[in-house]
Amino acid sequence: MDLDAVRTFVAVAAAGQFQDAAAALSITQQAVSKRIAALERDLEVRLFHRTARGARLTVDGQAFLPHARELLRVAARADASVRPGRRALRVDVHSRRTAAGVLLQEFHRTHPRIELDVVTLLDADVHAATAAVEAGTIDATFHAVPLPERRLPAGIRAARVIDERHEILVGPRHPLAERRAVTPAQLAEHRIWMPGMAAGTEWADYxxxxxxxxxxxxxxxxxxxxxxxLLAEIAESAELATLVGERSRYLWPDSYDLRRIPVRDPAPVYPMSLIWRADNRHPGLGALRTHLKAAREVTPAAKVWLPRWTHRSA
Structure with missing residues (x-):
């Protein structure tokens, strides 16, 4: 269906005059007449009674009007969903459970007028996600950026915005279950189970x-x-443990009695950066960067462990 003709029909219905509708649409009255005639041919009905006083909707025209308005609303939403600057700010997170997902929810609470589209590029490592930013598929992504060994493409920017410290997650029968905190050296005596981690990704390298x-x-x-x-297995085991980010969200039944114990002295830190395209002018991107910079918690360097390849930019 010709959306220009539908738009013209709605304009005539609102104005009650072909001439007034033409002025509103910045086209000639003849163009309005042609569009309406073409639409009536397509629908095989009369939409207006033409009178000396203007144009009055027929019964079929009255029936079609709400659907015509909905067609235009759907078209506008479709356009806004993909057009930069008009669509929602589209941000990729590896998982909505992680610190990046938590921070985006906090950003949405403090900036409710900025429309946000949180997406997950399944199985995308830093290279695949950066390629999506470069192509404009997404506005930004959260990933660990291994630099300087691996360089970002020209025009791509990154800023470290999250230093995610670790907790060990164990069941009630695990030997560490009653500890208030543990050190990395103490973890060396225990099996840490993290099945399914893909080799070659930045998190596997970490x-x-x-x-x-x-x-x-x-x-x-x-x-x-x-x-x-995974949580059910850990809850039942006296040996299994896994590492989780301190701000990650996991839910389990009360009967599991799982324990989240901070890892300290030093605290291993998983560094995540926001990656975006330098020429991206989406109005929400600057607000997100400002929010993340203000929310970043920096632990004194003497108390943390970071991988050698950490992206140092702040």
Whole structure:
């Protein structure tokens, strides 16, 4: 259906005059007449009674009017969903459970007028996500940026906005269950289970370096049945533990009695940066960057452990 003709029909219905509708649409009265005639041919009905006083809707015209208005609303929403500057700010997070997802929700609460579209590019590492930013598919993404060994493409910017400290998650029968905090050295005696981590990703590189630094045993073996299954296994085990970010969100039944114990002295920190395109003029992007900069919690360097490849930009 010709949306210009539909738009013209709605304008004539509102104005009651072909001439007034033409003025409102900045087209000639002849163009209005042609569009309405073409629409009537397509629908095989009369939409207006033409009179000396103007144009009055027929019964069919009255029936079609609300649908015509809805067609235009849907078209406007479709246009706004993809047009930069008019669509929502589109931000990628690896998981809505992580600190990035939590911070985006806080941003939405403090900036409710900025429309936000939170997406998850499944299985996308920093390179795939950066390519999506470069192509304009998304406005920004959260990832660890391994620099200077790997350079960002020209025109892409990154700023470290999250230093996510770790907690160890254990069941009630685990030997560490009653600790208020643990050190990385103490974790070396225990099996840390993190099945399904894809080799070659920046997070796999991070945990490889963490394991080497403190002699940890990080077990990636086993099929992945989802977080709910992982939590159930840990709750029943006296040996299994896993690492989670301190601001990550996990829910489990009270009967699991799982314990989240901070890892300190030093605190391993997973560094995440916001990545965006320098020429992106979306009005919400600057507000997001300002919010993240203000919300960033910086732990004294002497008390944290960071991988050697950490992107240092603030």
């Amino acid at each position: 945990y490889d370096e963490l394991a080497d630094a403190f002699g940890l045993t990080i077990d990636l073996v086993g099929p992945v049945f989802g977080n709910e299954a």
